[in-house]
Amino acid sequence: MMSVPGPSRDVGGRQGSEFIDDLTSFASNHQTSRWRGTFAEFLEAILPADPYRLTRTSHQYLYDMLCWYRDQRQEEGSGTANPRDLFIEDLYGIDTALDRIVEYFKAASAGSDVGRRLLLMLGPPSGGKSSIVILLKRALEEYSHTDEGALYALAGSPLHESPLNMIPASLRAKFRETYGVELEGQLSPYAQAVLDDEYCGDFMSYPVERIFLSEAARVGIGTYAPHDPTTADIADLVGSVDLSKVAEVGDEGDPRAWSWSGAVYAASRGVLEMIEILKVKREFLYLLLTLTQEKNVKVSRFPLIHMDETILAHTNLAEFNKFIQEKENEALLDRMVIVKVPYTLSYRDESRIYGKLVSSAPAFRAVHLDPHVLTLAAVFSILTRLEQTEQEGLDPSKKARLYAGEDAEGFSNVDVPKLRAQSPDEGLYGVSPRFVINAISNAITRNDAQSLTSMEMLLALKDAIESDARMDEAQKKKWIDHLVIARKDFYNRWVKEDVHRALFASFEDEAQQLLEKYLDEVEGSLDKREIIDPISGESRSADERFMRSVEEKIKVSDSGKQSFRQEVVRKAMVAFKAGEKFTLESHARLHEAIEQYLFEERRDVLRLVTSSSRPDEDAEQKISAVQQRLVNEYGYDEHSASEALNYVTTLLSQE
Numbered sequence: 001m002m003s004v005p006g007p008s009r010d011v012g013g014r015q016g017s018e019f020i021d022d023l024t025s026f027a028s029n030h031q032t033s034r035w036r037g038t039f040a041e042f043l044e045a046i047l048p049a050d051p052y053r054l055t056r057t058s059h060q061y062l063y064d065m066l067c068w069y070r071d072q073r074q075e076e077g078s079g080t081a082n083p084r085d086l087f088i089e090d091l092y093g094i095d096t097a098l099d100r101i102v103e104y105f106k107a108a109s110a111g112s113d114v115g116r117r118l119l120l121m122l123g124p125p126s127g128g129k130s131s132i133v134i135l136l137k138r139a140l141e142e143y144s145h146t147d148e149g150a151l152y153a154l155a156g157s158p159l160h161e162s163p164l165n166m167i168p169a170s171l172r173a174k175f176r177e178t179y180g181v182e183l184e185g186q187l188s189p190y191a192q193a194v195l196d197d198e199y200c201g202d203f204m205s206y207p208v209e210r211i212f213l214s215e216a217a218r219v220g221i222g223t224y225a226p227h228d229p230t231t232a233d234i235a236d237l238v239g240s241v242d243l244s245k246v247a248e249v250g251d252e253g254d255p256r257a258w259s260w261s262g263a264v265y266a267a268s269r270g271v272l273e274m275i276e277i278l279k280v281k282r283e284f285l286y287l288l289l290t291l292t293q294e295k296n297v298k299v300s301r302f303p304l305i306h307m308d309e310t311i312l313a314h315t316n317l318a319e320f321n322k323f324i325q326e327k328e329n330e331a332l333l334d335r336m337v338i339v340k341v342p343y344t345l346s347y348r349d350e351s352r353i354y355g356k357l358v359s360s361a362p363a364f365r366a367v368h369l370d371p372h373v374l375t376l377a378a379v380f381s382i383l384t385r386l387e388q389t390e391q392e393g394l395d396p397s398k399k400a401r402l403y404a405g406e407d408a409e410g411f412s413n414v415d416v417p418k419l420r421a422q423s424p425d426e427g428l429y430g431v432s433p434r435f436v437i438n439a440i441s442n443a444i445t446r447n448d449a450q451s452l453t454s455m456e457m458l459l460a461l462k463d464a465i466e467s468d469a470r471m472d473e474a475q476k477k478k479w480i481d482h483l484v485i486a487r488k489d490f491y492n493r494w495v496k497e498d499v500h501r502a503l504f505a506s507f508e509d510e511a512q513q514l515l516e517k518y519l520d521e522v523e524g525s526l527d528k529r530e531i532i533d534p535i536s537g538e539s540r541s542a543d544e545r546f547m548r549s550v551e552e553k554i555k556v557s558d559s560g561k562q563s564f565r566q567e568v569v570r571k572a573m574v575a576f577k578a579g580e581k582f583t584l585e586s587h588a589r590l591h592e593a594i595e596q597y598l599f600e601e602r603r604d605v606l607r608l609v610t611s612s613s614r615p616d617e618d619a620e621q622k623i624s625a626v627q628q629r630l631v632n633e634y635g636y637d638e639h640s641a642s643e644a645l646n647y648v649t650t651l652l653s654q655e
Helices: 009-032 039-045 058-075 095-109 129-143 169-179 189-198 243-249 282-294 317-324 327-333 347-359 373-385 396-403 413-422 433-446 454-466 473-503 507-527 544-554 561-577 588-601 603-610 617-633 638-654
Strands: 036-038 118-122 151-154 207-211 221-224 271-275 310-315 336-340
Touching: 036 039, 039 207, 058 095, 058 129, 058 310, 095 118, 095 336, 118 129, 118 282, 129 221, 129 271, 129 310, 282 310, 282 327, 310 317, 317 327, 327 336, 347 373, 347 433, 373 396, 373 433, 373 454, 373 473, 396 413, 396 473, 433 454, 454 473, 454 638, 473 507, 473 588, 473 617, 473 638, 507 544, 507 561, 507 588, 544 561, 544 588, 588 603, 617 638
Parallel strands: 118 310, 118 336, 221 271, 271 310
Antiparallel strands: 036 207, 151 207
């Protein structure tokens, strides 16, 4: 059930009071953490405590932030001891891409040449590229308010430059000997002009203040989105002469008459996000790549301006493919670290994405979704992202199950790395999460029942595909075929299991007993020993017919039965040695086989109970009990439970 009841008045009042206390504490902490003084006071009071933190590059600062966030999560007991902890609550199924991004920051922070490369994230729309950058930006803002992330800058500098840039070149060797850290930065033309004119070159009197990164305030976080290339002006990045200031300073060559509002300056000491970077003019790219390579920017009338910032760029596949086809872009590509950010290929992770999107959408809050709506939609999405394989016996459904961490007939999780290597572009195309959520939203707005079932969701997706003007007929047919596969190979099994379990309240106990019986028979068969019948007390051979009747439910072949049985016993022994009970959850494929076996045994009873042709009073009571159990225990509501029963009845009549 997606709708959430509101809190009681007492709970709401208490939570409101706690929230106000949190706000008060936040404001107090942020106020007391501010600092302002002269450069001399900065050297005496601030620098000695931790020289390294005050001389960090933007890459070092970013990587330290990721490690700080990881440590915070570990203290809360919810971390994974990995710097990608920042992303795990919001991004699912793209761990490989996230690991590569973290590795980029780690290598760059260590001073390797990677730090002189622009990071370009490449992937399909709605794949998580923008979300990665947003999470990094928000985390940087938070980190800059901590003691570990404290940043100091020359007061009033539009580049938020480090006060240590004022230390003369002749004294930098002495600085290194004294504090054990290197200095790289140089004063900007703006700060040099202020120092000369307003402080007569006395840099010890120059004011220094603590700064806090903020995208809204354009401090340490800049963003550039391309627009019409014919009208785009590089001044958007590096500024231009500000005529209103020329009258004040009297010379348009004065740095203080320059507009330092460009995105490059806003991002100094932090991060510059370049949206759809390959759509910008080539001169923009050369400026950005020179900035990453040389850590400086050249604009008219000023010498080189030293700047340290991390450029995070992202683009889509169409733009990238167009870009790499032009020979003159090879040099530019050589200065980029390219990380593919594909869609997830696990329907379980895709379902989590939909769950997050649904929970944040007002349109969904009062609507009940049956327990398979999001997972079934996720299966469809994954099927659109998979490549056809030449491997015998491996169909798309099996591949989707393998990528979700399940075993499939003839294959197991050990085959997944090989399959991924054979199809490196999987996940770079296919349906986007936005397409699916839009289709579900449309279905909800058309449905007066405030309840959405899996079948209604499939129909909504079918309608969205058929009405999409961007797709040709061949692609539409292919995607609709994926809907059919998702229904037949996944939903049919899930809904039958739900109805079966609801019909037989003792299902779990029966299934566990059946599992233990199967395990006894398998052990007897492998050990070639007699089994004592628990009822008659007589010894007998292992029941081969029973074992095969279970195994055939998941299509274990006669030639493969021995290895399957050995695997089951091996997992049982692992559980036993760990002091755990071997249950249905210990082996996914055997779990499915046991459920199917019980379902077949009760098929006639199920047909009788779910029959809609003049049921007698006893049958009606059973139907009502099954429906109520679906509601109470399996996540259905009255509408979706009724449809599930009717659907299963139809399936049984066709078998």
